[in-house]
Amino acid sequence: MAEVELKNVIKSFMGGKITALQDINLKIPNGMFTSILGPSGCGKTTLLRLVAGLEKPDAGEVLIRDSVVNDVSPRERNIAMVFQNYALYPHKRVFENMAIGLRLRGYPEHDIKKKVVGVARMLKIEDFMERYPKQLSGGQQQRVALGRALVREPEVFLLDEPLSNLDAQVREVTRTELKRLFKDLQATVIYVTHDQTEAMMMSDFVVVMNHGTVKQTGEPISIYNDPDHRFVAEFLGTHRINLLHGRIEQAKFISDDGFIVFDTKIKTQGNVLAGIRPEHILLSTHKEIPLKGISVLIETIGSTHLVSVRVGENEFKILTAETPNLQKQIMASFSLHDVYFFDDQSGRRLRPDFF
Ligand SMILES: Nc1ncnc2c1ncn2[C@@H]1O[C@H](COP(=O)(O)OP(=O)(O)OP(=O)(O)O)[C@@H](O)[C@H]1O
Ligand SMILES: [Mg+2]
Structure with missing residues (x-):
């Protein structure tokens, strides 16, 4: 062939x-x-x-x-x-x-x-x-x-x-x-x-x-x-990836509204999009980067739920098997390992550099 x-x-x-x-x-x-x-x-x-x-x-x-x-x-x-x-x-x-x-x-x-x-x-x-x-x-x-x-x-x-x-x-x-x-x-x-x-x-x-x-x-x-x-x-992905607008300053990610700040390994400065898949955010504090917000929408898909959580001016979708209540405080977390950074203009992936 x-x-x-x-x-x-x-x-x-x-x-x-x-x-x-x-x-x-x-x-x-x-x-x-x-x-x-x-x-x-x-x-x-x-x-x-x-x-x-x-x-x-x-x-x-x-x-x-x-x-x-x-x-x-x-x-x-x-x-x-x-x-x-x-x-x-x-x-x-x-x-x-x-x-x-x-x-x-x-x-x-x-x-x-x-x-x-x-x-x-x-x-x-x-x-x-x-x-x-x-x-x-x-x-x-x-x-x-x-x-x-x-x-x-x-x-x-x-x-x-x-x-x-x-x-x-x-x-x-x-x-x-x-x-x-x-x-x-x-x-x-x-x-x-x-x-x-x-x-x-x-x-x-x-x-x-x-x-x-x-x-x-x-x-x-x-x-x-x-x-x-x-x-x-x-x-790609059954549930659309969360994309968060922000910037990188001295290897720190800062969301546009200033609510979400965490250390990265990205050296490039400038405007970026941080992408985190709904399946990579946990409804617990086990991962290193915390997300504290309010549940504003729950979409049930058979045995799992897609929970929309408002954090500052941002909204995240989180895929979970648990059944959270609406309008409640949510403690969630994700790890840096699961975050993709993209150049705001070109959409190209920014990868950590180790120089
Ligand atoms: N014979 C044609 N004459 C003029 N324009 C065409 C012709 N065939 C395709 N195009 C244009 O070329 C582009 C690509 O078309 P194509 O049919 O390859 O897309 P596609 O990815 O197969 O889309 P779809 O998923 O809708 O089938 C489109 O903008 C389409 O309008
Ligand atoms: Mg076609």
Whole structure:
């Protein structure tokens, strides 16, 4: 299975008025499940279409297994793409929808049948082979679209938000099935999603994008634990990170309202944002930096609660299994180790320096 690489890729639309991708440099690892994660309009589909050969870059190179493929047609790239809307042929039965790629490539009938039946069995759609797409549920159609890609045995699978039309429950089951399936195949998968949970749960490798640029790449857990940019810290995580405006003076953090002051190991002076995840603040005084405030809102999520605590002019969200009362004094704490500092202007992570 091939590795995909983008070198200095630029892509714009409307005669340069819209820049969809700005100077992308990216290596997609071989045989792994990679998610392209980012908000709507950040360039995810454009990136996928460039890899598929459905769009040409304005500048830069797309490589598959170390070969530049800029001038190679989509059909010759040995890549299969599953589109968000499935793009099934409404007048063809399921079997023909799945077989079409093999037919176009001139496979003998016997081989086509064998492959399609094998994949249909794996995806548990073998009973639907004589139906038309409109006679299937969304989840079943999604599996047919996936099956059409799988029978081709491509070098790279490109999937553009393939689960977005499914309801929450089917989505969760399908997510697990897909992860297992691609793991077994050891396939190189590029999976586009704007859903951070999906990217975190399914991927070996995540590419976080914003405004046509790559913000960070890496294993899901390392991106979550060690964000390079404010955007990444805010985008990842089930509950949004608390961001506190303030400044650093002589390695001390001072919040804008002056209520929260603590020592840091940051030497840079100036305006910063301090980021602390709701799950890293405890409703106890066990950690070194105290937070004293009033509970102003409690949102219950099954067995846990998200408690909003007002401290001076700031509001923190704290994730806890306890059930605190509203409008009560709260003693909470966090440790310096769990605080990320970001430059107020650029959003870049400021790291402690030990000179
Ligand atoms: N054919 C096109 N013509 C003009 N502008 C386009 C075209 N395709 C994409 N764009 C623009 O390029 C940018 C990136 O679009 P793209 O479809 O890659 O985003 P996306 O990350 O896939 O978003 P979504 O999550 O909403 O699908 C957007 O601003 C979009 O409006
Ligand atoms: Mg898209």
